[in-house]
Amino acid sequence: MDLESIIEDYLNGKLTEGELAAFEQMRANDPNVDQKVVAHKAFLDSLKDYATVVDLKAKMNLAHDQLDVDGLSRKLGPHPSFIINVWRKNRAAIGVAASFILLTLVMLYSIQQNTQQIGSVELVKRDLAILKNSNNNLIRKINSAPVTKNLKPANFGGTGFALTTNGYILTNLHVVDGADSVYVQDNQGNQYKVKVDRRDTQYDLAILKIVDESFKLPALPYRLKQNGVGIGEDVYTLGFPKDDAVYAKGYVSSKTGYSGSDSTQYQVSIDVNPGNSGGPLLDQNGNIVGVITAKLNLVDGATFAVKSRYIQEILNMIPNDSLGSTVKYNKKNSLQGLTKTRQAEKMQDFIFMVKVYK
């Protein structure tokens, strides 16, 4: 009892000088006392926090009573009409659906019109939703020779890049589809086991999650670009067509994907090789504008990349809580203003080689 009240007086600075010196001596000599002081202080602090919040809530409730909440709700709330609400909430989805129908109609009426791109013959069979293998997906066949049972022969390789600092990695669905197990390898050669967390067949995207919970990256240097990029914009990519990261640059040649019928993709004039699939496509300022997905097999430099806005869509499907700190849509990023060499150097730590065992 005595000790407790002395501690309280001590914490409130109410001890006389002599008492203070004596008490501090006692505290230094007896760890038990010291521990009691610390514990009591922590408890008093939470009691004080409690008091502050209670006080604050009381004041805020007073302020709240002055507001005409009903009036404000009528003014600011959602429109009573169901149809208008549905339209407002699903504007984007309805837009996509409408343009899809429109495109289908246009395609039906333009059967006789020749597409100008060579290589289209092989792609006619293409399933609209998924880019099939005829589209020469950029999966790299690491062991093209007859399979010899090595210790760790990865069958297929692709590229992925970090979406969050806690181990979410984006790549193409076709890279990891049908895989028995998937590993990623970073720039230093460290391998991590990943699981395929999300699949999006519509845009051919997949999100991988590094299984090791302790995995942590530094802050991501790049941002997702929300607005589209224009034709002629210089872009570059980093990928793993071989065991080291390879840099390639090019430009956006069209705002639509194959034959102009796929508005979810860009056509990019860039030289990529099998293994580049899933690599990020970045603009001059280090914003991610797309994900390298496929290329035409008869035409050099006609590569397709899924637009970055669809990355956000698939990101939205993951509960916010598990994401940690994510890539943000933003105008500024730490790559801005750096030379390409420096940008590529900084990027390397966030690009992963995806190793797939089938």
Add this chain to the structure above:
Amino acid sequence: MSNKLSNSVPTDREVVLGILNNSDDALNKLYIGYFPMVLQFILNNNGDEDDAKDVYQEGIIVLYNKIKSGDFELSSKLKTYIYSVCRRIWLKKLAQQSKKTNNISDFEDIIATDVDVEDHEQKEEQFGKMQDALHHLGEPCRTIIQDFYLNNLSMQDISEKFGYTNTDNAKTQKYKCMQRLKKLFFQS
């Protein structure tokens, strides 16, 4: 959404200085100034007026603690900060109720406030524990503790209020109450 929020809002400096000086008036103006913004956000994202009140008050507490802790820099507009904090809190609540959190209708810019909101969640937990502990403490202990630690009454006042013969008796009672409260708090 073109509904402009026409209420007069205090300047950011006024709010920060007002809160640092414990001005009730500044808090009042702040509260009234930005509530419509948060109400609009919650109403248009699967919430009602009560949700808006809860989320907004939590948001203001986050801001209040941030300003009081002294490491608050006006790197963004206060409005953006409040909106972002409330948005984050609401999205978490929606996720907890396993309602969908995509297709969020936004009305303002957003900045990252994850750290502040996480800090707040820990404090919220402590707050809940203390509330429970006080609730289970029973009378007259609860009132004694509240009078002494929350309302800052002196031991003299308390012994008069409860009819103790002297302050020492009141102190002994307070000590016993405090021990019980601690026990309840750390048990939960």
